[in-house]
Amino acid sequence: MSQSFNHVLIHGVGLLGASLGLALKKHRLAHTITGVGRANSPSLSIAQSRHAIDHASTDLASAVPAADLVILCTPIRQFPAAFQTLAPALRPGTIVTDVGSTKSDVCRWASELLPPHVHFIGSHPMAGSEKSGPQAARDNLYHNAVCLLCPPASAESQPAFARIRHLWSTLGMRLIELMPDVHDRWVATISHLPHAVAFALVNAASHEPKMLEAVAGGFLDTTRVASSDVSMWTDIFLTNRAAVLASLDVFSADLAALRDAIAAENEPALRDILTRAKRSRDDLLARRQAAGLSIRSPHTPPSKDAE
Amino acid sequence: MSQSFNHVLIHGVGLLGASLGLALKKHRLAHTITGVGRANSPSLSIAQSRHAIDHASTDLASAVPAADLVILCTPIRQFPAAFQTLAPALRPGTIVTDVGSTKSDVCRWASELLPPHVHFIGSHPMAGSEKSGPQAARDNLYHNAVCLLCPPASAESQPAFARIRHLWSTLGMRLIELMPDVHDRWVATISHLPHAVAFALVNAASHEPKMLEAVAGGFLDTTRVASSDVSMWTDIFLTNRAAVLASLDVFSADLAALRDAIAAENEPALRDILTRAKRSRDDLLARRQAAGLSIRSPHTPPSKDAE
Numbered sequence: 203m204s205q206s207f208n209h210v211l212i213h214g215v216g217l218l219g220a221s222l223g224l225a226l227k228k229h230r231l232a233h234t235i236t237g238v239g240r241a242n243s244p245s246l247s248i249a250q251s252r253h254a255i256d257h258a259s260t261d262l263a264s265a266v267p268a269a270d271l272v273i274l275c276t277p278i279r280q281f282p283a284a285f286q287t288l289a290p291a292l293r294p295g296t297i298v299t300d301v302g303s304t305k306s307d308v309c310r311w312a313s314e315l316l317p318p319h320v321h322f323i324g325s326h327p328m329a330g331s332e333k334s335g336p337q338a339a340r341d342n343l344y345h346n347a348v349c350l351l352c353p354p355a356s357a358e359s360q361p362a363f364a365r366i367r368h369l370w371s372t373l374g375m376r377l378i379e380l381m382p383d384v385h386d387r388w389v390a391t392i393s394h395l396p397h398a399v400a401f402a403l404v405n406a407a408s409h410e411p412k413m414l415e416a417v418a419g420g421f422l423d424t425t426r427v428a429s430s431d432v433s434m435w436t437d438i439f440l441t442n443r444a445a446v447l448a449s450l451d452v453f454s455a456d457l458a459a460l461r462d463a464i465a466a467e468n469e470p471a472l473r474d475i476l477t478r479a480k481r482s483r484d485d486l487l488a489r490r491q492a493a494g495l496s497i498r499s500p501h502t503p504p505s506k507d508a509e
Numbered sequence: 510m511s512q513s514f515n516h517v518l519i520h521g522v523g524l525l526g527a528s529l530g531l532a533l534k535k536h537r538l539a540h541t542i543t544g545v546g547r548a549n550s551p552s553l554s555i556a557q558s559r560h561a562i563d564h565a566s567t568d569l570a571s572a573v574p575a576a577d578l579v580i581l582c583t584p585i586r587q588f589p590a591a592f593q594t595l596a597p598a599l600r601p602g603t604i605v606t607d608v609g610s611t612k613s614d615v616c617r618w619a620s621e622l623l624p625p626h627v628h629f630i631g632s633h634p635m636a637g638s639e640k641s642g643p644q645a646a647r648d649n650l651y652h653n654a655v656c657l658l659c660p661p662a663s664a665e666s667q668p669a670f671a672r673i674r675h676l677w678s679t680l681g682m683r684l685i686e687l688m689p690d691v692h693d694r695w696v697a698t699i700s701h702l703p704h705a706v707a708f709a710l711v712n713a714a715s716h717e718p719k720m721l722e723a724v725a726g727g728f729l730d731t732t733r734v735a736s737s738d739v740s741m742w743t744d745i746f747l748t749n750r751a752a753v754l755a756s757l758d759v760f761s762a763d764l765a766a767l768r769d770a771i772a773a774e775n776e777p778a779l780r781d782i783l784t785r786a787k788r789s790r791d792d793l794l795a796r797r798q799a800a801g802l803s804i805r806s807p808h809t810p811p812s813k814d815a816e
Binding site for chain 2: 420423460
């Protein structure tokens with residue numbers, strides 16, 4: 203069986219969907235791509251003019267039967283409605299995957315709503331940007347990043363799982379397989395928590411707006427993801443609620459330890475807390491650089507004063 | 510009076526001091542630069558080999574008399590000892606400034622320890638990096654960033670203040686004048702708080718180290734400054750203790766509001782919190798871009814997959 207797909211349907215042609223279209227074409231993984239989006243948004247026409255998709259449709263149901271791969275790239279809470287629309291229209295053997303940031307709800311919805319004769323593989327490419335929309339799309343958004351994948355339970359879906367692994371690998375991603383509940387716990391800590399913290403940091407610094415005029419790179423980088431899409435992050439926080447709350451509590455305890463050391467002027471404790479954090483992050487960067495993984499978000503606007 | 514200096518003494522030739530040496534030479538603001546550092550560190554020889562300084566000395570007292578400008582670039586808590594060493598050796602009219610991240614303690618120490626016949630101007634160039642040492646120095650580190658300055662109280666120090674303003678302006682900095690207590694409150698929120706949060710974020714994600722293998726740009730950028738120098742940040746947190754504690758409490762309240770909205774599945778409240786943060790940050794970026802200020806830390810390692 204060829205590893206490329208004949209007709210890929212991308213539902214949602216924002217940053218992730220349009221970047222995926224560009225990447226699938228660059229790597230010849232899709233012969234034809236249909237993008238499905240809303241009628242009242244310019245995204246479809248932007249994605250088409252950027253050649254991220256070949257065909258544009260505003261009707262998911264009518265676009266489905268042609269597809270041998272369907273990729274959901276909308277905000278997560280639109281997935282149940284999409285699964286219900288897909289269910290009667292999917293041909294047997296069609297593969298369905300997604301790029302959603304949580305996996306427990308998504309995999310449960312898929313098992314409840316999709317027919318048994320299709321194969322759902324939960325994917326979470328750990329790539330993105332605080333920018334949104336197909337205008338920010340790039341064909342290497344997924345390159346040198348990690349993709350988290352949830353292996354399907356059934357034996358019949360293993361070939362489909364192999365094809366999806368091949369797809370993300372070909373786009374330059376490093377694959378990690380893990381169960382939906384483990385996935386959600388991990389991303390709550392390594393992705394959703396930093397976003398929550400960034401949103402709160404901006405709000406904390408905005409009570410006295412004059413202060414913002416004096417910020418430097420530390421503030422700008424620490425809060426970069428607070429410029430992310432609001433609908434997407436509302437969805438993520440609510441669909442991964444329990445794990446996000448747990449990670450917020452772990453973080454609050456670590457921040458309280460730092461606060462206590464400052465309050466008590468306990469220099470050895472303070473130095474120990476900072477040293478642990480610095481070592482952990484420096485070691486992480488060294489491992490990523492050795493593995494060829496990116497060590498910063500790729501969407502760096504060119505700096506005027508970069509050397 | 511010429512705006513450039515005949516003999517500049519830079520005490521501390523790490524990232525900030527060595528970058529300052531390179532920048533002063535590039536802009537012809539200093540005829541001769543002597544760097545003072547520790548005997549048991551390679552920094553002095555690295556700074557000299559990079560031509561950030563002309564002369565290297567390990568004895569502050571003997572290097573002082575030649576200087577018409579002294580710039581303190583060591584960790585802040587070494588300032589009192591430096592002021593004591595400087596006091597008997599400074600010629601009348603010499604200007605003393607610094608690059609320290611807090612100003613209340615620093616300005617008080619200067620007024621208590623320096624003789625009245627010299628001029629102390631508290632400076633805080635809001636530039637830096639998570640990297641440290643003269644090997645990371647660059648002649649444009651200060652370019653397109655903000656410099657916070659504390660105006661001296663005495664009329665006799667106004668010409669010195671004008672020369673220091675000219676110095677930072679010539680290096681490409683935008684100046685904001687404010688009193689030491691206001692300075693310390695501002696930087697507690699816009700600089701020290703993001704650093705505290707970044708250190709705590711890394712520690713929170715390091716309880717289960719396997720998770721770190723799956724991080725993406727969001728985590729890496731949000732925690733960039735957790736790779737900063739431990740001694741420098743121990744000093745900063747302890748010398749700006751009260752303001753840092755207050756800003757941590759404001760942040761904790763903003764984070765608790767976000768947590769509460771997630772816990773209560775209060776979508777309108779959650780959306781409002783995220784929208785306020787996104788708008789505030791997006792507006793800030795737009796203002797900075799319009800003003801030609803950098804919108805990201807300059808120390809971006811070249812990304813392999815950048816377009």
